[in-house]
Amino acid sequence: MTNAFLSSVARRALARRASRPASLLSSLSSSFTSSITSSSNESQQPNRFHRSNTLARTAVALLTCTALVFAAPAEARKKARHPAVNVTTVLPAPVMRGLEKAHVPLTSMSVVVEKIGDRTPILALNAGKPMMPASTMKLVTTYSGLSILGPDYRWRTNAYADGTVDEHGVLHGNLYIQGTGDPKLVPEELIDLVDKIHKAGITGIDGALVLDKRFFDPSTRDLPPFDDDATAPYNVGPDPLLYAFKSLTFTLTPSPDGTVAIDVLPTLSQLQIDNELHATRGACVGAESAVTPTVTPEASGTVAALFSGDYPVRCGMRSINLAVLDHSQFFAGGFLALWQQTGGTFNGTTREGPVPADARLVAVHQGPVLSDIVRDINKFSNNVMARNLFLTIGAVKEKPPATPEKSANTIRSFLNANGLPMPELALQNGSGLSRDEHISALSLADLLQHANASPVAQVFVESLPVAGVDGTMRNRLKSAPVLGNAHIKTGTLRDVRAIAGYVAGADGQSYVVVSIINDPHAEAAREAHDALLEWIYQGAR
Known part of the structure; x- marks a missing residue:
């Protein structure tokens, strides 16, 4: 093994020790981008970078972080895929307990765990089975985009x-x-x-x-839209002139004098807010209906957002994100x-x-460089950003206008040329917000191994959420030893839960992990996935 570079958490620790506190505070400042960027079905609430909470979580992670070890490109490709990858392996006892508690059978789970640079699985269960990956499909899109377009590509x-x-x-x-x-x-x-x-x-x-x-x-x-919630930001489709994720953030702030202030980001020239809200005393009841406006396009060309009803002062400031208009x-x-x-x-x-x-x-x-875009896509599982990147790949390589077919063909060609054939791969929009996209845990593990040994390894790995620290993993494993030591892309749909990424073990060994559950009880199986990450961190034994 070669210490090609430290994990992103360890690198941040070194950088922050050398930097002034003001620089960190500046990097965590609130903006419209941070409030709306969680437009994924995985996280429908705005991600507002609460400064004190983020700093506290990061500080804890830095005290416990372990460096990820990455193999050199030549070493990562020495070993061919082990032919017996589909042999069922007994899962660790904590993982089994999590599955049993969730009533998820082994046939609904697909798992691959490997050491970095070694393609012989430590753990393999239903490894070659095509699965709905939910947002872990973004790993295919973002790694392909970084490799094909380059980290410095700008729109x-x-x-x-x-x-x-x-x-x-x-x-x-x-x-x-x-x-x-x-x-x-x-x-x-x-x-x-x-x-x-x-x-x-x-x-x-x-x-x-x-x-x-x-x-x-x-x-x-x-x-x-993917589901019945047409106003959900995660349902926004791609567009060449995608502006602000085609979503408005309304923020309501009640006052004791009986008024409720309404702020909106971004501003639209045709938007008119009709505020008929009344701040009331008493328990915080009924805030959800009051905070959700009725949005109506008028014949005059204006768009009216009507807020009405009572809004209890005790509810405090609330925000809601809505996708509106075309x-x-x-x-x-x-x-x-x-x-x-x-x-x-x-x-x-x-x-x-x-x-x-x-x-x-x-x-x-x-626009910002692609490396920054990929970070937003993977950290916050932003579907519409992933879909725009997916179409861009095809447009750039096969000339516009972009189509899903052009993009899928371009990505397949890239994967095949790099020794990553994925016969079961089905790409529809590149975001995972689909019932028609499929990939196997084995193929995702191969991609993670290849990405780890690629020229874009650092950018790619640092784009993944860190367990207990940020992104879609910020509220998971915050009190566990693996805190700060796993870079994991999550995937969430109805009947689907998935994790895929890298774990830095306590013994200094680094691992690739992919686990996908397709089952009506998948939502209850998060405990099993968390247990798997803990087991890997403790040495996968």
């Missing part, structure tokens, strides 16, 4: 203009916004494009705002709100259409 959102600009800065023509699928075009990013348009000398628009969305095929848009309406409203807030004027209409060949480029916004 571009371009602004073009036709017509003339007068001495007052008014564009007598159309402004075109061309999207390429930036997964994190949130307000603090889009304002950069707005500012650059202003700096190009344009302060007013008397033509149309035209949205060029040809980067993704029209068939990828307006897809039916992508084009949402983007146009968000762009024009920022445009007008910065002094811009607009007297035209909005529509979709291509950028004319004779239009001139006036501004370009480059």
Whole structure:
């Protein structure tokens, strides 16, 4: 084994000891991005980075962290896959107790545990069986994206203009916004494009705002939601001009004087809030109905969000995330709100259409690097960001417009070229929010072994949630010895629970782990998965 680099937790410990406290506090500051980014079905509540809680959990983890050991690329590929991987192995007693308690049979569980760099399983159960992986499918999408596009890949959102600009800065023509699928075009990013348009000398628009969305095929848009909750952010579909995950965050704050303040992020130019809430005394009862507005598009083009009823002061501040409108309406409203807030004027209409060949480029916004995007996708299991990345892979390698078929073919070709054939792999949208996506635990373990020995190993591993510390693992194993020593992607759907990632053992050995449960009682089997991670940390014996 070769100590290629320390685990992300150990690396953070060293970095933080050398840095000023202010830098850490700054990195944990609240923003719109952190509040809405948990738009996954795994975590429907906003992730607001409560500063004190995060610091406390991180401090505990740093005291207990163990370095992950990573094999050198050549060593990781020395050993071929053991031919007897489908032999059932007796599961550890704590795992068995967890399954029995949840009433999950062994036939519903698929497990692979291996040492880093050694593809002979320590534990293998139903290893080659195709399973619904839920959000652990994001490992396939993010590792493929990092390898195919590169960690420094950036999405571009371009602004073009036709017509003339007068001495007052008014564009007598159309402004075109061309999207390429930036997964994190949130307000603090889009304002950069707005500012650059202003700096190009344009302060007013008397033509149309035209949205060029040809980067993704029209068939990828307006897809039916995964379930009946159409306003859930995790159900938002992909789009070339995805803005703020097409979701609004409403925050209600009651006051003793009987009023309830309502804040919304992001602002939309056409959004009108009708506040008929009354702050009341008494127990915190009925807050859920009061905090959920009725959102109605009006014939005038405005969108009314009506809040009504009683809101007990004892309920304190509450937030709710809702997906509203279609992508084009949402983007146009968000762009024009920022445009007008910065002094811009607009007297035209909005529509979709291509950028004319004779239009001139006036501004370009480059989004965050892919390595940052992958971190958000895996830490918070963000479905729509994963879907935009999935389509981008196909568009970049096979030319736009993107289709799921192009992306699936590109990823399969990449996997096959790197000795990772996955005959059972079924890709639909790359996020795992699907009943039609399948992969085996064995294939995911192979991918994790390969990723660990790849040029993008550090970026990939550090994107995974750390047990008891952050992301979708922040509330798990907080009092267990494995705290801070496991980088685990989780997967959650109805009838599906999954974990996949890396564990740094107490004995200095590092492991790959994949476990997927497909069963009506899967929700109750989290204890079994936590027990498996603890068993691995203690030396897998």
